[in-house]
Amino acid sequence: MRHITRDRVYSLLIISPSVILIGIFVYGFIAFTGYSSLSKWDALTPDFTFVGLRNYTKLFTIDRFLSDLRNTVTFTLLFLAACLIIGLFLAILLDQRVKGEAVFRSIFLFPMAISYIVTGVVWRWLLNPGTIQTGSSGVNLLFGGGLAQTDFLPGTARNGELLPGSTVDSQTARVALELLPNPTLSVFLGYDRTRNDQRGGIADEGNTFLDASEISLSWTPVPSIYFFGSYRIEKSSEVPEPRRLTTTSLNWSPFPLGTLRLSLRYEEFSDTLLESQSRIYGPAVRWYFNPISYLEVYWESFETESILQRFDRETLAATLRVGF
Numbered sequence: 001m002r003h004i005t006r007d008r009v010y011s012l013l014i015i016s017p018s019v020i021l022i023g024i025f026v027y028g029f030i031a032f033t034g035y036s037s038l039s040k041w042d043a044l045t046p047d048f049t050f051v052g053l054r055n056y057t058k059l060f061t062i063d064r065f066l067s068d069l070r071n072t073v074t075f076t077l078l079f080l081a082a083c084l085i086i087g088l089f090l091a092i093l094l095d096q097r098v099k100g101e102a103v104f105r106s107i108f109l110f111p112m113a114i115s116y117i118v119t120g121v122v123w124r125w126l127l128n129p130g131t132i133q134t135g136s137s138g139v140n141l142l143f144g145g146g147l148a149q150t151d152f153l154p155g156t157a158r159n160g161e162l163l164p165g166s167t168v169d170s171q172t173a174r175v176a177l178e179l180l181p182n183p184t185l186s187v188f189l190g191y192d193r194t195r196n197d198q199r200g201g202i203a204d205e206g207n208t209f210l211d212a213s214e215i216s217l218s219w220t221p222v223p224s225i226y227f228f229g230s231y232r233i234e235k236s237s238e239v240p241e242p243r244r245l246t247t248t249s250l251n252w253s254p255f256p257l258g259t260l261r262l263s264l265r266y267e268e269f270s271d272t273l274l275e276s277q278s279r280i281y282g283p284a285v286r287w288y289f290n291p292i293s294y295l296e297v298y299w300e301s302f303e304t305e306s307i308l309q310r311f312d313r314e315t316l317a318a319t320l321r322v323g324f
Contacts, residue, residue: 191213
């Protein structure tokens with residue numbers, strides 16, 4: 001039997017809070033979730049009546065769950081196989097002393113310095129097909145240039161209703177003009193027109209349009225101060241009333257080369273149809289380690305008020321970006 005020493009007691013005291021918290025908030029919640037899955041609790045009101053495996057039996061009768069399960073298994077198998085085969089191949093290449101090995105090794109290792117969450121968000125933006133109201137987005141805009149086009153999958157929603165067998169062809173055209181009265185002032189004028197052509201489905205086929213006009217102002221009175229403001233009006237052929245969006249931001253860099261940037265942001269959205277108005281405002285501090293890497297901490301308040309409800313939310317967050 002080992003003797004209990006002072007260092008051993010100190011070690012146990014130091015790690016005991018972590019062990020207790022992990023036991024409660026990780027394994028305790030896992031056990032609670034498992035027990036809840038065996039109960040009759042299927043609504044907002046808790047009901048711990050024991051029903052055994054009935055919930056799991058019912059789950060395997062839902063087509064959506066079976067489809068998700070097949071997709072997950074297929075993706076997992078292909079992902080593991082690709083990682084093992086391609087990873088082994090790349091590892092062998094790194095050890096063969098081929099020409100340009102240093103460049104290849106850098107390209108291979110750089111993505112590992114980027115958070116998987118950041119990578120996932122970027123790919124989500126790139127592969128986002130857009131909506132009927134706003135048109136194309138992500139890589140669709142790159143392929144279409146100023147005139148983007150997207151064919152949506154069958155079953156596209158329109159006015160919140162799913163239309164089986166329908167497709168929507170969305171096209172967006174933009175005309176923009178930028179004025180530079182002097183090196184410190186920039187005025188941007190833009191006009192967007194999105195056309196959605198619906199074909200098939202249970203509803204009548206037809207075209208809908210979304211027109212958007214925007215004006216923005218960028219002003220840098222001194223090198224350390226930057227002001228930006230924009231005003232945008234959106235009008236849809238399906239909605240009689242326009243939607244107005246206002247954005248205002250003020251940035252101040254007190255140190256040379258902009259290593260530290262302080263900013264204030266104010267955004268306002270107005271929808272006259274629902275008599276709603278939303279506001280987002282708050283300060284932010286951004287510190288640049290190098291020209292493409294920074295740490296940003298910001299606080300924002302979100303307020304929305306309409307004839308239906310009022311909602312307030314406050315957010316405090318931090319973002320770390322590392323670039324190479």
